[in-house]
Amino acid sequence: MSTRKIVGSVIVEQRRAKQSQNNLWYYVTAINSMLENNPINADESIDVEFFFGIDSHMIDQITETYENEGWSLDVGVTATAYENYSGHTQINFIPVEHE
Numbered sequence: 001m002s003t004r005k006i007v008g009s010v011i012v013e014q015r016r017a018k019q020s021q022n023n024l025w026y027y028v029t030a031i032n033s034m035l036e037n038n039p040i041n042a043d044e045s046i047d048v049e050f051f052f053g054i055d056s057h058m059i060d061q062i063t064e065t066y067e068n069e070g071w072s073l074d075v076g077v078t079a080t081a082y083e084n085y086s087g088h089t090q091i092n093f094i095p096v097e098h099e
Helices: 011-021 024-037 056-067
Strands: 046-050 071-078 088-095
Touching (some): 024 046, 056 071
Antiparallel strands (some): 071 088
């Protein structure tokens, strides 16, 4: 069976719906992918970016979840328009043993 898939334009609606549901596991899936694929900085931290603002209660849940796994997080959120996006959230994941 082939793993090839063409993504249709409905993906925009699906992604917006997932963002608005504030489901922790949506963010965990996205963050994990970025932690595995984004470049590792010289200080061994990894930057993760979302081009929309994340609600503060969701940031708290994300922070707690990843701190329990050995990360320290430095979070910056721009809830208003950022460049051409509705907002911006940048999280710097720092391994605790490297602080």
